[in-house]
Amino acid sequence: MSQGFSPQLGMAESAQAPKLVYLVTGGCGFLGEHVVRMLLEREPRLRELRIFDLHLSPWIEELKTGPVQVTAIQGDVTQAQEVAAAVAGAHVVIHTAGLVDVFGRASPETIHKVNVRGTQNVIEACVQTGTQFLVYTSSMEVVGPNIKGHPFYRGNEDTPYEAVHKHPYPCSKALAERLVLEANGRKVRGGLPLVTCALRPTGIYGEGHQIMRDFYRQGLRLGGRLFRAIPASVEHGRVYVGNVAWMHVLVARELEQRAALIGGQVYFCYDKSPYKSYEDFNMEFLGPCGLRLVGTRPLLPYWLLVLLAALNALLQWLLRPLLLYAPLLNPYTLAVANTTFTVSTNKAQRHFGYEPLFSWEDSRTRTILWVQAMEGTAQ
Numbered sequence: 001m002s003q004g005f006s007p008q009l010g011m012a013e014s015a016q017a018p019k020l021v022y023l024v025t026g027g028c029g030f031l032g033e034h035v036v037r038m039l040l041e042r043e044p045r046l047r048e049l050r051i052f053d054l055h056l057s058p059w060i061e062e063l064k065t066g067p068v069q070v071t072a073i074q075g076d077v078t079q080a081q082e083v084a085a086a087v088a089g090a091h092v093v094i095h096t097a098g099l100v101d102v103f104g105r106a107s108p109e110t111i112h113k114v115n116v117r118g119t120q121n122v123i124e125a126c127v128q129t130g131t132q133f134l135v136y137t138s139s140m141e142v143v144g145p146n147i148k149g150h151p152f153y154r155g156n157e158d159t160p161y162e163a164v165h166k167h168p169y170p171c172s173k174a175l176a177e178r179l180v181l182e183a184n185g186r187k188v189r190g191g192l193p194l195v196t197c198a199l200r201p202t203g204i205y206g207e208g209h210q211i212m213r214d215f216y217r218q219g220l221r222l223g224g225r226l227f228r229a230i231p232a233s234v235e236h237g238r239v240y241v242g243n244v245a246w247m248h249v250l251v252a253r254e255l256e257q258r259a260a261l262i263g264g265q266v267y268f269c270y271d272k273s274p275y276k277s278y279e280d281f282n283m284e285f286l287g288p289c290g291l292r293l294v295g296t297r298p299l300l301p302y303w304l305l306v307l308l309a310a311l312n313a314l315l316q317w318l319l320r321p322l323l324l325y326a327p328l329l330n331p332y333t334l335a336v337a338n339t340t341f342t343v344s345t346n347k348a349q350r351h352f353g354y355e356p357l358f359s360w361e362d363s364r365t366r367t368i369l370w371v372q373a374m375e376g377t378a379q
């Protein structure tokens with residue numbers, strides 16, 4: 001991807017000497033890496049890019065050969081001093097770091113500590129050090145699906161919906177998002193107002209998606225087959241990681257010029273990815289890579305799936321002292337997968353001119369190529 005004139009920046013801004021410092025927390029994650037690379041390609045005002053993560057990736061080194069100063073910072077968002085040191089001097093913070101766990105790998109306390117306390121630390125660091133612009137990566141799960149299994153059918157940011165959560169992950173994302181939005185307008189060091197917003201991606205897919213990798217490997221283990229568990233009629237919103245990254249870059253740029261409009265707002269992340277069931281959508285990529293989804297309708301009755309999911313949860317609890325057993329199927333993932341949740345909105349387009357950067361065809365091709373490249377590494 002080459003440095004180019006950004007359609008959203010005028011010639012004047014693009015010609016300006018690069019002067020901005022951005023910080024991306026979680027910059028080595030699935031989404032974070034795409035945000036980092038998108039910033040380097042499409043933010044011409046960038047002077048320094050700070051990549052803050054608990055686990056730094058080796059690919060960062062290859063980014064240090066360009067005109068932008070790339071600073072890798074190994075740190076923990078739960079440690080306020082580490083966050084403050086990383087934020088100090090940054091003009092914009094894009095906070096993607098989080099514990100994305102719906103499989104019972106981490107304790108509820110740890111999920112809360114990272115996702116909520118970590119976000120609090122980022123907010124306070126902005127206030128204490130004078131950073132004015134904060135973009136938070138929230139999630140569709142702040143809204144739903146709720147524990148009652150109510151469908152959210154092609155809803156938008158204003159669609160009434162009873163957001164009721166019990167699982168630690170959506171609870172933590174909802175609380176963190178609320179903290180970010182409530183912080184909008186607080187005075188930062190120097191007296192200027194903090195401008196915040198939250199982006200709510202639906203299920204993100206694309207190069208680097210671990211769960212897609214898990215499904216692919218599961219299919220290989222089962223002789224090239226996956227077995228349908230969810231009715232094809234259950235739509236699940238999905239969005240390409242490159243478009244999510246682009247929305248982060250664009251809103252971060254527009255926050256300053258349109259603070260009154262964007263500050264304190266939430267935006268679903270969306271593109272032209274088709275509305276399909278989670279499993280059928282995955283087959284858009286896994287099918288061309290040789291896998292087959294067996295069954296035009298679920299092969300097992302729902303009550304049996306509920307039983308198997310409960311059994312997995314019991315096994316996880318029993319085995320925890322000995323090993324981590326964290327299968328894809330558990331009561332939470334089954335409930336989420338089995339509840340329609342899709343968005344249809346243009347709020348990001350109306351507020352800051354967002355248009356998907358990658359078409360569905362391009363998103364699909366890029367993802368297929370990534371899965372195919374994985375073949376050489378699949379166990």
Ligand SMILES: NC(=O)c1ccc[n+]([C@@H]2O[C@H](COP(=O)([O-])OP(=O)(O)OC[C@H]3O[C@@H](n4cnc5c(N)ncnc54)[C@H](O)[C@@H]3O)[C@@H](O)[C@H]2O)c1
Nearest residue numbers: 026028029030031053054076077096097098139201203204
């Ligand atoms: N993947 C999705 O489908 C999806 C959908 C909606 C929202 N999100 C949100 O997007 C963000 C990124 O998700 P992802 O899918 O890229 O997950 P990921 O696990 O790939 O990336 C998260 C990154 O945060 C880092 N991190 C975790 N704990 C940290 C800590 N204590 N201190 C510093 N860094 C820490 C991890 O090392 C990792 O690099 C998360 O906030 C998640 O809630 C993800």
Ligand SMILES: CC(C)[C@@H](O)CC[C@@H](C)[C@H]1CC[C@H]2[C@@H]3[C@H](O)C=C4C[C@@H](O)CC[C@]4(C)[C@H]3CC[C@]12C
Nearest residue numbers: 100102139141202203229278328329333334336337
């Ligand atoms: C075993 C079957 C029932 C299989 O169909 C289960 C699929 C299940 C693992 C996924 C179905 C929906 C996914 C979630 C959704 O895409 C949105 C999410 C929000 C994001 O912030 C984090 C990831 C996730 C919770 C995502 C996780 C996997 C699913 C539950």
